Amino acid sequence: MKKLLQSSFRKAGLLTVTGSLGVGLLLPAETIRAQSDSVPAAAYGKEKMKAAGGEGSASQAVKNANSPELQTQVKITKDQVIARLRELFPALNKAEVVRAELGTTADSFPPEPGPIWSIQWEVKDGNSSSGFSSRVDASSGDILSLSIPGGRYSESGEPYYPGKITEQEAAEKAVAFIKKAVPSLQTSELVAADEEIYRYQQPLFGPVLYSFTYHKKVNGIQTDNESIAVQVNGNGEILSFHNNFTPDSFYPSAKPAITKEQAAGKYKEDADVDLRYTLLRKTGGKEEWILAYSPIGAYRDLDAQTGQYIQQEPSYGGAHIDYTAIPEELRTFKPLAGGKLSALEAAALVEALGVIKEEKKLMQKTEIDQWQGQKREVWSLGWGNEQSGGMGLITAVVDAKTGQILEVSNGRFLFDSNYTMPRTISNDQARDKALKLFGAVVPRAQDWKLIDRKNIAPDTEGNDKNKPFTFTFQKFYRNIPVGNQTTTITLAGDGSFYSMESSYESIDEEVLNKLKPASISREEAVVKLNQATGVELGYSVIGGYYTNSYYVPKEAKLVYRQTYAKNGDRDYVLDASTGKLRAQAVFEKLPSKPSEAADLAGHWAEKELSTLVKHGVLIPDENGKLNPDASITYGEWLNMFVRGVNPMREYYRENTGADVLFADVKKDSPYYYAVNTLIDMKRLKADEQVLLGVDTPLLREYLAKILIQQLRYDKLAGLLNSSAAELEADDAAWVTHKSEAYLAMELGLMEKTDGKFRPRDRVSKAEAAVIFMRLVSIQGKLDQPVGY
Numbered sequence: 001m002k003k004l005l006q007s008s009f010r011k012a013g014l015l016t017v018t019g020s021l022g023v024g025l026l027l028p029a030e031t032i033r034a035q036s037d038s039v040p041a042a043a044y045g046k047e048k049m050k051a052a053g054g055e056g057s058a059s060q061a062v063k064n065a066n067s068p069e070l071q072t073q074v075k076i077t078k079d080q081v082i083a084r085l086r087e088l089f090p091a092l093n094k095a096e097v098v099r100a101e102l103g104t105t106a107d108s109f110p111p112e113p114g115p116i117w118s119i120q121w122e123v124k125d126g127n128s129s130s131g132f133s134s135r136v137d138a139s140s141g142d143i144l145s146l147s148i149p150g151g152r153y154s155e156s157g158e159p160y161y162p163g164k165i166t167e168q169e170a171a172e173k174a175v176a177f178i179k180k181a182v183p184s185l186q187t188s189e190l191v192a193a194d195e196e197i198y199r200y201q202q203p204l205f206g207p208v209l210y211s212f213t214y215h216k217k218v219n220g221i222q223t224d225n226e227s228i229a230v231q232v233n234g235n236g237e238i239l240s241f242h243n244n245f246t247p248d249s250f251y252p253s254a255k256p257a258i259t260k261e262q263a264a265g266k267y268k269e270d271a272d273v274d275l276r277y278t279l280l281r282k283t284g285g286k287e288e289w290i291l292a293y294s295p296i297g298a299y300r301d302l303d304a305q306t307g308q309y310i311q312q313e314p315s316y317g318g319a320h321i322d323y324t325a326i327p328e329e330l331r332t333f334k335p336l337a338g339g340k341l342s343a344l345e346a347a348a349l350v351e352a353l354g355v356i357k358e359e360k361k362l363m364q365k366t367e368i369d370q371w372q373g374q375k376r377e378v379w380s381l382g383w384g385n386e387q388s389g390g391m392g393l394i395t396a397v398v399d400a401k402t403g404q405i406l407e408v409s410n411g412r413f414l415f416d417s418n419y420t421m422p423r424t425i426s427n428d429q430a431r432d433k434a435l436k437l438f439g440a441v442v443p444r445a446q447d448w449k450l451i452d453r454k455n456i457a458p459d460t461e462g463n464d465k466n467k468p469f470t471f472t473f474q475k476f477y478r479n480i481p482v483g484n485q486t487t488t489i490t491l492a493g494d495g496s497f498y499s500m501e502s503s504y505e506s507i508d509e510e511v512l513n514k515l516k517p518a519s520i521s522r523e524e525a526v527v528k529l530n531q532a533t534g535v536e537l538g539y540s541v542i543g544g545y546y547t548n549s550y551y552v553p554k555e556a557k558l559v560y561r562q563t564y565a566k567n568g569d570r571d572y573v574l575d576a577s578t579g580k581l582r583a584q585a586v587f588e589k590l591p592s593k594p595s596e597a598a599d600l601a602g603h604w605a606e607k608e609l610s611t612l613v614k615h616g617v618l619i620p621d622e623n624g625k626l627n628p629d630a631s632i633t634y635g636e637w638l639n640m641f642v643r644g645v646n647p648m649r650e651y652y653r654e655n656t657g658a659d660v661l662f663a664d665v666k667k668d669s670p671y672y673y674a675v676n677t678l679i680d681m682k683r684l685k686a687d688e689q690v691l692l693g694v695d696t697p698l699l700r701e702y703l704a705k706i707l708i709q710q711l712r713y714d715k716l717a718g719l720l721n722s723s724a725a726e727l728e729a730d731d732a733a734w735v736t737h738k739s740e741a742y743l744a745m746e747l748g749l750m751e752k753t754d755g756k757f758r759p760r761d762r763v764s765k766a767e768a769a770v771i772f773m774r775l776v777s778i779q780g781k782l783d784q785p786v787g788y
Contacts, residue, residue: 074102074115074138081117081136084143088181089238091148095121098131102138115139140247143181147240160779163208163234170210170232177238178214178228184247189217193227201616201647204776205787208234216245219254223539223556251539251556256304263302263560264535272296273525274321276481277512278573280584289507290582291480291515292573293525296321301540301559310542310557323449323474323481330439331446335402343367346379346398349405353437353497356383356394363393367400372502377401405441408500423467423493430469434489437497438473442487448473451486468492477512518576525574532572532581533562597626605766608773612640616647618769628769631762635671635694637703640772641710642674645681645787662692669694681788683710698768701759704744705737707775712784717743729757749774 076084078100086092099120115138122131134146165173175190193213202208210232215222223246231240273293280288300309341349343365350356364382371378377400384393397406425433431450439445451472468490475485485507490498520528538561543554564572564581571584597613597620600606609628612618617640620626660666665675671694678684684692708717720739727738729752735741741757744750749771750757763771779786 071115076117076136076138076141078102078117081138081141082119084141085119085134085136085146088143088177089146089148091237092121095123098122116144137184140184142184142245143241143243145242147242158207158780159234160206161204161208161234161776165232165234165236167202167210170234170236171212173232173236173238174210174212174230175214177230177241181241182228182243182245185216185245186248189220190228191215191217191222203647203787204612204615204617204644205779206645206785209239210234218248218251218539221254221537221539223251224541226541246541246556252305252558254537254558256537256558256560258304258307258560260535260537260560262307263304266302266307267533267535267560267562268530271526271530273522273529273574274481275518275522275576276483277477277515278483278582278584280582289511289515290573291518291576292582293520293522293529293576294483294573295529301542301557301561304537304558304560310540310559322452324435324452325449326435326439326445326473328446330436332440333404333443333445335404335443340377340400341379341398341403343379343381346400346403347381347383347396349398349403350381350396350408353405353408353441355408355410355497355499359385360394361385364395371397371399371406378406402443404443405500407502408497410499423469425493425495427469430491430495431471433491433495434469434471438471438487438489441500442473447476448487449476450474468498469495477509482507482512516577520574520576520579524579525576528579528581529572529574532564534564535560536563597628598624599626600628603628603766605770608769609766611773612769615644617643617772618765626765628766629764632698632765632768633694634692634696634698634702634706635669635674637698637706637763637768638671638674638678638694640768641787642677644772644776646677658686658688660688661686662690662694663688664691664694698763699759700750700757700761700763701735701737701741703763703768703771704750705740707744707749707771708740710775711747711782711786713743727757730755731757731759735759747778749778 082097082100097119099118101118103116103118117136117138119134119136120131121134122129130149132147132149135144136142137144178190179185191214193215202210212230212232214228214230215226216228217223226245227242228245229240229242230238233239272295274296275291275293278290278292278294280290282288302308303310344362347362347365360383362381363384364380366380367377368380369375369377379398379400380395381398382393382395394408394410396408398404399406435450438448438450442448451474469492470488470490472486472488475482475487484503486503488501488503490500492498538559539556540559540561541554541556572581573584574580575582596610597618600609600613603609605628609618609626613620613626618626661672661675661679665672669675675684675692675694679686708714717737717739720742727735727742729735729741732738735757736759741750741759745752745757752758775786
């Protein structure tokens with residue numbers, strides 16, 4: 001799977017693919033406006049940047065925005081930008097420009113070189129108004145981002161199923177639009193994104209929206225982590241566009257100085273592994289711990305020109321790792337004996353570290369019962385002053401029961417080039433201070449070891465006397481490192497405490513205790529991993545970010561990298577007990593693309609049933625059959641409705657609800673995710689003491705009631721009770737919910753057969769499909785959306 005999605009997945013424990021795009025961030029409101037409609041001129045607001053990032057960052061931002069070099073790069077004026085955007089997005093002809101600012105490529109701190117026009121738009125509708133923003137490269141004219149809210153400004157209104165254009169026609173429009181919107185794409189080749197990752201199943205409820213993602217090739221090589229995303233509605237209008245491509249000139253020549261065979265030989269020679277407890281993440285937030293060999297050393301990017309490995313800070317996976325134990329005499333932490341700390345007592349523990357200066361006062365104190373996914377009572381604290389307006393707070397998290405300081409985050413940016421931290425002590429002296437501090441604030445310090453950076457990478461920090469000291473500690477269990485369990489302590493140049501960050505997540509040691517021991521040796525693991533990999537040539541974009549210590553410049557390099565031949569993935573480990581390859585981020589295979597069921601040909605409801613199969617609302621069984629004449633349950637109808645709203649919901653399976661929603665709807669219920677969604681939509685209200693009736697066969701009368709509830713016409717049905725009492729049906733006397741049946745027929749959703757409503761008849765899958773598609777077809781004809 002692609003590295004970008006893996007990174008997001010690892011951080012969130014969950015993969016969610018959506019078709020909507022976020023609106024681009026605006027530059028600060030205090031930015032000096034362009035003084036002319038045709039002459040570019042602007043600067044960042046100094047005071048705003050001071051508040052966001054400190055004095056130094058403000059002056060640096062102004063320097064970037066006003067520099068002669070930046071001004072000479074501007075090739076397109078404000079008027080030209082606005083005219084170009086209105087030509088590409090006709091909906092903008094209804095919008096007014098309320099702000100147009102020229103700044104650098106960083107609309108948010110920190111700034112980088114490169115001029116960007118940021119245009120703020122506003123649309124008025126009577127006494128109300130709404131706004132959105134757009135960003136355009138002032139050098140090339142490339143559109144970087146714009147998102148128009150829904151179809152509100154469309155000339156032809158919201159497009160509901162089936163829409164005016166097909167998905168294929170929308171894709172053609174997207175590609176044609178990209179060529180107009182990104183003129184710098186002259187020699188690059190667009191590559192459609194991997195459908196298994198980016199597939200977006202169009203829901204039947206709501207506006208028809210098509211989402212497309214494209215990558216690009218430069219010199220015949222696909223670039224990493226760059227994409228263009230386009231959203232086209234069913235009318236053929238472009239609603240949103242997001243472009244993070246860098247110019248082709250950013251990439252070096254594709255001609256390597258060393259051969260593929262030479263690279264493969266070096267990888268094989270240097271291959272090594274590290275045994276550790278490893279957390280595997282799966283779709284929907286599911287997790288599994290295993291004892292695994294993780295590849296190190298040889299699995300770094302290899303510079304194709306120099307033949308040297310590229311060290312990408314702040315990774316520690318670059319070479320064999322050495323550790324230093326916490327000396328026993330430094331393990332001085334003593335947990336609170338009984339009771340619970342007050343906010344002031346917790347604050348006093350943090351203040352004793354010396355990080356809180358006199359001008360900072362305790363401004364925030366909140367008691368919460370969860371931290372890092374753990375059920376844990378903690379105090380969340382914040383120190384600042386009234387003059388700062390809440391900016392630059394020093395924050396901390398303290399365990400309320402034990403007194404352990406879990407995190408401390410400083411409000412200043414150590415990486416600011418104008419804010420120096422001169423080193424007055426040596427690296428070894430700082431290391432001793434970090435060991436002592438760690439032993440004083442962390443319980444069971446004997447379970448932790450300091451990662452020795454000297455054997456990981458050159459001491460780049462030691463070469464800069466204005467950078468702070470950073471030390472990372474690794475958690476161990478039975479003398480084996482536990483993945484995702486680290487704490488980093490940062491000290492200022494004089495050795496004073498600056499911050500502490502904890503990246504570890506909740507882990508029950510009983511889980512680790514039950515894991516099988518390693519059955520293969522380190523040497524065998526190296527051989528197995530080498531056999532599973534190949535070498536490929538590619539581009540790697542490194543840098544462009546700040547560590548807690550310094551800025552890593554952004555650059556592109558031609559590299560060789562080892563990948564697994566199976567799918568080009570790189571994030572595999574070797575299960576130490578089974579010897580099998582395991583992916584660290586497990587993206588469960590997407591359901592097969594919907595197709596016709598095997599038993600629909602010639603059926604009286606073939607058209608409706610086929611449509612619901614195509615859109616993922618109905619799913620054939622393992623034999624490819626739908627069994628259209630079988631009756632359905634209430635729960636199965638709820639599944640159908642929610643799949644109409646979000647056909648991918650069951651795949652991603654967000655675990656956001658309670659374990660028990662109703663007495664008959666628990667986590668293992670096939671209807672859990674549908675019911676959970678309907679609770680989120682305020683269509684149902686959870687009650688674990690009540691039976692929802694999901695396994696009850698669905699009767700026609702009850703379906704009529706459900707339809708009216710799903711349309712939110714419950715109160716209207718109540719008002720109609722008297723007038724609908726004389727339901728025009730031969731079997732009206734048997735209809736309990738007369739007004740709901742009346743409304744369902746008046747709206748064209750249900751009908752009589754031979755003059756009878758048949759209230760007690762069971763609803764078949766075919767009949768449900770026909771009624772479902774009638775519900776889809778009346779979208780846009782009602783005063784409110786159906787699926788919201």
